[in-house]
Amino acid sequence: MQLGCQKFEEYLPLLADKQVGLLVNHTSMVESTHLVDTLLARGIAVKTIFAPEHGFRGKADAGELIDNNVDAKTGLPITSLYGKHKKPTSDDLRGLDVVIFDIQDVGVRFYTYISSMHYMMEACAENNVKMLVLDRPNPNGDYFDGPVLQKGFTSFVGMHPIPVVHGLTVGELALMINKEGWLNDSLRCDLSVIKMDNYEHSMAYSLPVKPSPNLPNxxxxxxxxxxxxxxxxxxxxxxxxxxxxxxxxxxxxxxxxxxxxxxxxxxxxxxxxxxxxxxxxxxxxxxxxxxxxxxxxxxxxxxxxxxxxxxxxxxxxxxxxxxxxTLIEKIEKGWTEEQIRDSWQSELAAYSQLRNNYLLYP
Structure with missing residues (x-):
């Protein structure tokens, strides 16, 4: 398997002579080296780092306030995209030509890295900045299941009408968000996804780095x-x-x-x-x-x-x-799991058809 971040021949030409921002965290490793250091070593003009929940180094508790700071190793400014500042502003993106998203997701609707990706896509669309997603495997990508999010329940732990387990890589989900018009005012982001090689959804994938502090294995x-x-x-x-x-x-x-x-x-x-x-x-x-x-x-x-x-x-x-x-009501009324599952099958069937339109991998 070759991850998106390893396919330098595909994405380094897109970064030549560009001012680059990175939405990354501790999982953004290219083998044993962080993507930030990898790109700097190749002469890419990385100007700023954006960090999701848990921070750039991935050590903050769930929900913990993270402040803007500076990366001690590179001296690059770090802008936190968590707390009250979830969406980048025009000032945050000023001077950037392209933003790279490279974070290991776990394929669950309420895992907030994909919410940060959504807001970055939206901000890039509003400010004419290109966005590049370096795709990674989904460790829960071999299936999809659960209730599909309904209108009125959108939040940072659920921004899209997808099931709890969505069965997509971040690259596939980004394409879905973009083409389904789920960004603000149905905007379209100038988006490119760097696909993986030799990946299939049915593959078991062991994460080399724990994706957040309380998912250790x-x-x-x-x-x-x-x-x-x-x-x-x-x-x-x-x-x-x-x-x-x-x-x-x-x-x-x-x-x-x-x-x-x-x-x-x-x-x-x-x-x-x-x-x-x-x-x-x-x-x-x-x-x-x-x-x-x-x-x-x-x-x-x-x-x-x-x-x-x-x-x-x-x-x-x-x-x-x-x-x-309705899930809470069904549990309290004594519905069995089988009965509850039956109640969301039509939603899952519709989602399955939608999902098929965006699959990059078998």
Missing amino acids: DLSVRLYPSLCFFEATEVSIGRGTYMPFQVIGYPDSTLGDFTFTPVAIEGMSKQPPQQDKLCYGVDLRQEALTHTFSLKYVIDFYNNMGRSEDFISRRRWFNLLAGND
């Missing part, structure tokens, strides 16, 4: 779409441990024999849910890497915790993750 990446809904509850999914998104627990001894205690961990989770409390629940670390999106865990914990309406403590947040306000 391949299993956490596979379980992430299923467990992220717990973020809208008081239940712990292992933040504050070294097994995040691989365990589920709550301070109630009736919930399981497996125990763990979340603690503050610098660079992973400074204030984890249920901090310093003994949690009881289930250990998913033996789950197969073939795991696909499931509501089983959320439904089981909801039922085992007494079917309380207080289980989902942040209902609006849950609805934004789900992309609708």
Whole structure:
């Protein structure tokens, strides 16, 4: 397999004599060297770095405020595209001819790197700046599943009418966003995607760098779409441990024999849910890497915790993750996972046809 960032013969000519910005983070590696250093060593005029959630070095907690700063190694200015400043301004892009997006995604609608890509595409379209996406594999790219986001539930954790697991690379998704008119005022970005060689969606892909602080391994990446809904509850999914998104627990001894205690961990989770409390629940670390999106865990914990309406403590947040306000109602009405799945099959069928229009890989 050859990643987009490795295909220098295709994209270096597009950067010659250009002023270049980079939307990158710690995953933007060309083998053992960061893309920033790789391009500078080849004489490319890199002028600025834009950083998504978790920052340029990928060490910030989820939701943590990240300030603009300067990269100590290169002296390049870093503009944070998180917090209140999610979309680049005209001043941010002034003097740039092209912006490169090269970040490892995990193929899930509420993973915010693709939201940052959307806003950069929109800003480039508004300011006549070319955008170049260097494509990377999707570790959840072998399938698509879950409810499709509905109107009225657009947010930074869901900007597009796609299912929870979308089954696209960032390059394919960028093409979809652009051609479907999902940018502001249906703008079109001057977009080019540098494809990978010898990649297929069915391939298992082990990430060489963890994509964010609390997705430390391949299993956490596979379980992430299923467990992220717990973020809208008081239940712990292992933040504050070294097994995040691989365990589920709550301070109630009736919930399981497996125990763990979340603690503050610098660079992973400074204030984890249920901090310093003994949690009881289930250990998913033996789950197969073939795991696909499931509501089983959320439904089981909801039922085992007494079917309380207080289980989902942040209902609006849950609805934004789900992309609708009906999933929460169906869980509370006692629908089975099979019944809930049946309710979104027509949406998935329509999405499947849409997805086929933008596939770059078999």
